[in-house]
Amino acid sequence: MTEVDITSKTMDGIGPHGVKVGLLRVLGPAHVWALGVGIVLVGEYMGWNFAVGKGGAYAALIACWFAGILYTCVAMIDSEVTSTVASAGGQYTQAKHIVGPLMAFNVGLYLVFAYTMLEAANAITAGYLVSVVATITGHEGALNQRPFIILVIMFLAWLNYRGVLATLTFNLVITAFAFAAILILFLSTSGIIGAGIMDHAALFEGHELPYGWIGILASLHFGLWYYLGIEGTTQAAEEVRSPARALPFGTLAGIMTLLIAATLTWYVCSGVLPWEFLGDGVNGSVAPLFDTARLSGSAGLVWLLGFGTLFATLASANGCINDASRAWFAMGRDKYLPGWFGAVHPKYRTPYRAIVFLVPIALIFALGAPLDQVITFSILSGLLGYTFMPLNIIMFRRKWPLNSIKRGYEHPFHPLPAITLLTLCGVTFFAVFLGYGTQLVAMIGFYIVVSLWFHFWRYRFVNRGAQFTMPWPKPQGY
Amino acid sequence: MGLWNWIEYGAWALSAAFALHMVLDWLRTDSTYPEDVLTSSREGELEAMAEEHKVKS
Numbered sequence: 001m002t003e004v005d006i007t008s009k010t011m012d013g014i015g016p017h018g019v020k021v022g023l024l025r026v027l028g029p030a031h032v033w034a035l036g037v038g039i040v041l042v043g044e045y046m047g048w049n050f051a052v053g054k055g056g057a058y059a060a061l062i063a064c065w066f067a068g069i070l071y072t073c074v075a076m077i078d079s080e081v082t083s084t085v086a087s088a089g090g091q092y093t094q095a096k097h098i099v100g101p102l103m104a105f106n107v108g109l110y111l112v113f114a115y116t117m118l119e120a121a122n123a124i125t126a127g128y129l130v131s132v133v134a135t136i137t138g139h140e141g142a143l144n145q146r147p148f149i150i151l152v153i154m155f156l157a158w159l160n161y162r163g164v165l166a167t168l169t170f171n172l173v174i175t176a177f178a179f180a181a182i183l184i185l186f187l188s189t190s191g192i193i194g195a196g197i198m199d200h201a202a203l204f205e206g207h208e209l210p211y212g213w214i215g216i217l218a219s220l221h222f223g224l225w226y227y228l229g230i231e232g233t234t235q236a237a238e239e240v241r242s243p244a245r246a247l248p249f250g251t252l253a254g255i256m257t258l259l260i261a262a263t264l265t266w267y268v269c270s271g272v273l274p275w276e277f278l279g280d281g282v283n284g285s286v287a288p289l290f291d292t293a294r295l296s297g298s299a300g301l302v303w304l305l306g307f308g309t310l311f312a313t314l315a316s317a318n319g320c321i322n323d324a325s326r327a328w329f330a331m332g333r334d335k336y337l338p339g340w341f342g343a344v345h346p347k348y349r350t351p352y353r354a355i356v357f358l359v360p361i362a363l364i365f366a367l368g369a370p371l372d373q374v375i376t377f378s379i380l381s382g383l384l385g386y387t388f389m390p391l392n393i394i395m396f397r398r399k400w401p402l403n404s405i406k407r408g409y410e411h412p413f414h415p416l417p418a419i420t421l422l423t424l425c426g427v428t429f430f431a432v433f434l435g436y437g438t439q440l441v442a443m444i445g446f447y448i449v450v451s452l453w454f455h456f457w458r459y460r461f462v463n464r465g466a467q468f469t470m471p472w473p474k475p476q477g478y
Numbered sequence: 479m480g481l482w483n484w485i486e487y488g489a490w491a492l493s494a495a496f497a498l499h500m501v502l503d504w505l506r507t508d509s510t511y512p513e514d515v516l517t518s519s520r521e522g523e524l525e526a527m528a529e530e531h532k533v534k535s
Contacts, residue, residue: 022519087521139482147489151496158496161503238521333519343516345507352507356500469522 023088024349026165027240032233032250034172035322037257038315039115039229041178042122044258044265045309046287047375051222053279055215057270058208060279062216063223064262066424071227073421074386075255076411077393079248082234083408085470086243088351089330090234090323091385091392096334096467098396103388105454106447108331110385111235115324116358117378118229120365122317123152124374128286129310149366156318157359160325163348164239171318174311179261181308185289186264189272189296197296198271207275220431221379226262228382229316230254231389235323244408268292321355321362328354335463336454376436380443383432387425390418399475 051060078091087093092111096104127145134143159167187193209215233251240246269278269288272295277284285291293305329351332341345352365374394415402410411417433440508516 020518020520021515089521093521134482137482139480143482144486147486147493150493151489154493154496158500161500330521333517333521339517342519343513344519346511346515347507352500352504356504359497359500466520469520471522 021344021346021349023238023344023351024164025239025241027168027236027246029240029246029249029253030172031165031168032236032240032246033254033257034168034175034315035236035319036230036233036251036254037179038171038175039118039232039319039323040227040254040258040316041175041261042125042312042316043225043228044182044261045178045289045312046125047281048222048225048262048265049269049278049285049288050281051219051225051279052270052275053281053284054211054222055217055219056207056210057204057266057275057278059211059216059219060223060270061266063219064226064266066220067223067225067227068259068262070224070386070421070424070428071230071258072255073417073424074227074231074389075251076417077389077421078231078234079251079409080407080411081393081396082237082251083244083247084405086237086240086247086408087330087469088235088238088326088333090237090327091231091388092327092330093237094234094392094396095388097470098392098399099388101336101459101462101467102451102455105331105336105458106451107385107388108327108336109447109450110381110388111327112324112358114378114381114385115229115232115320115327116362117365117374117381119153119317119320119324119362120369121371121374121378122313122320123149123362123366124371126152126310126313126317129313133306146367150363152314152317153359153362153366156314156321157355159318160321160355161345161348161350161352164236164322164350167318167322168236171315175315178308178312178315179257181304182261182264182268182289185293185296185301185305186268188298188301189268189292198268200271203271203274210275217427217431218434221428221435224379224382224428226265227255227258228379229319230258231382231385232319232323235326238326244406248409265289272296321358324358325351325354328358334467335461336458339463373439376439377443380432380436380440383425383428384447386421387429390422390425393418399477400472401476404476405472 048060048064051063081094081098082090085094085097089108090111092104092108095107127149130148131143131145159170189197191198211218230251233247233254237243237247265288269292272292273285273288278288287309290302290305290309293301328337328341331337332339332354341354341357343353344350397414429440
């Protein structure tokens with residue numbers, strides 16, 4: 001280790017902790033909640049309603065609860081493993097410790113792609129929202145959305161670069177606002193406060209299941225929208241003050257929040273908007289909660305849900321930058337990628353090189369790729385990650401049974417959640433194959449190619465001796 | 479030129495400012511600190527000190 005003068009005026013940040021710099025442990029359960037819910041809540045504001053187009057309103061509700069079960073399993077499994085393997089990288093680090101290097105490399109890439117694509121999709125959406133505001137306020141002609149897309153990515157990357165506490169406190173405020181906006185819309189349109197405008201019976205009559213049971217199957221993969229990204233809470237593992245408490249608390253509170261938000265969103269929108277309009281997310285209702293607010297006739301609700309939509313989009317992009325950079329950083333630190341990416345900023349204590357490196361990649365996807373393709377790639381990468389989780393927890397419990405190491409949280413009914421999750425992932429893969437078979441095959445082909453590259457070339461650079469860091473006993477059977 | 483054209487220019491300018499700040503700080507940091515200090519973070523060091531990872535019988 002290089003000798004460094006810790007009294008140096010120029011080397012700010014090198015203090016009493018000596019010449020080693022790591023990520024800062026400053027976060028609490030509320031930040032974990034804000035990270036998980038913040039990434040996801042945009043899915044309540046837009047995207048989920050494609051499920052209505054595929055199978056009608058009831059199919060969308062079934063998809064909502066089907067995906068709700070899937071993600072409750074994800075949240076429980078993640079809470080147990082991550083509160084025990086509390087390091088940056090989340091599922092990547094879990095895979096490294098529990099399954100093996102090749103699985104870890106793949107899971108790391110799933111995470112980086114899922115979050116970077118989702119960040120790009122959010123930036124595109126934010127640019128679109130600004131153009132809608134311009135049109136509403138009387139701007140003639142089409143607004144150039146590019147500067148606003150770039151601004152969203154640059155501002156949020158800058159915020160992430162400057163420190164994790166400010167980044168996730170910002171997320172906490174705007175996520176809480178967006179969630180509160182959904183609650184207020186529900187109270188205002190359901191008749192609890194003022195006159196209600198919902199009429200489910202009239203809107204559903206004759207359209208209960210317009211495409212039958214196959215419509216339900218087709219709508220399943222859009223049900224993921226309600227919760228996609230809650231597993232991102234694990235990336236905060238190395239920056240929370242108390243991993244054993246904050247991670248399970250924040251993650252489980254997050255999935256409960258999302259179950260409430262998803263059900264309320266379906267109830268409010270399907271009770272106000274006709275299913276044909278609601279289900280067409282391109283030419284019909286792009287932002288269903290906002291459209292419901294417009295139909296309410298209340299200017300206050302229109303503004304509230306307008307800001308709610310924008311804030312949900314920003315919170316999601318912000319959380320994605322945080323998570324993608326932690327996964328990239330962790331892979332660099334272990335030399336799964338060049339070790340140069342494993343650097344921490346001595347003053348801001350953030351993985352600054354990983355954050356800056358992923359900015360142009362997000363920009364390329366945000367400015368050069370169609371939104372639906374970007375979203376599909378993000379969902380498919382996420383789905384591959386969910387398929388890994390049940391295998392991971394089964395191996396974790398086998399190698400280190402409950403009484404062998406200390407866990408922050410022990411999830412109940414094992415192995416039922418793992419088997420449920422694996423089954424639901426299988427069904428969702430089939431549903432995705434029906435709609436996006438080409439993309440699914442292309443993406444799996446991509447991961448096979450990079451796996452071969454890792455196995456035959458990259459693995460020789462991996463710091464093998466230093467990659468298993470947990471002070472655990474030997475796994476059972478070894 | 480309308481208000482939204484000015485806002486567009488503002489968005490370009492702010493984006494450039496944020497990008498410039500990150501890149502300059504990055505270069506300054508890399509040239510100020512030795513590489514082995516910047517990459518000195520190790521997984522699990524805090525856990526090794528703070529957590530027992532043993533179950534009380």
